[in-house]
Amino acid sequence: MPWTNKASTVAMGKNSEQLASQYLQQHGLSLQSCNFQNRAGEIDLIMTQGTTWVFVEVKYRKNNHFGGAIAAVSLKKQQKIKQCAAFYLQQMGLNEYNTPCRFDVVAMQGDINAPVITWLKNAF
Template sequence: MVAMATKDEIGRAGEQLAAQWLAREGMEVLDRNWRCRFGEIDLVARDGEDLVVVEVKTRRTLTFGHPAEAVTTAKLTRLRRLAAHWVADHEVHAAGLRVDVLAIWCPAGAPVRVQHLRGVG
């Protein structure tokens, strides 16, 4: 991660790390930063026969809590709605759909930590 980076730079770096993480886990990233008038999906991936909408939260410190704590019930509801719009816009068929959270913590002077929460919503 970049020291003294802006919030946007930290977010982009986190999403890049998340995409690499998912690929190492055997998932295929289908889309990144997909937007429609209702919002944005950070990553859309395929995990076997399932479609996965991934919310990426990256933090430099835990001052405001663990990154995953920023994913509220309202955010999960919005992600499920966005997933339906994504599916309607793409020719992708899947057996199932789930929402995952990739929480990335980049503490100064320490290794980056990644927590992959599967099926949170």
């Protein structure tokens, strides 16, 4: 059995996503959707910056043991996010090939109440 409590892990994830959303909105992005899911996977935040759709993966780690937050976004996770984004764009009536979009990662580390935030634009 894992050492973490599932409820506290989910709450921490929601908290980190809220912090990331606020951070990005302070930097000029507009929130469009949270926790969009389909069979391919989930996108934590969907935002826009001007005419560009921004699909954001949020990762929080208390410390950098095991590679930290950025290392947690594996190639497989990136592929799932891209598939999910293509489905989202299709649902919105947008063509994934003609719609400007990018994939960002917001990595947080340290105290959950005041984490160090690293925003990687065009991360993959």
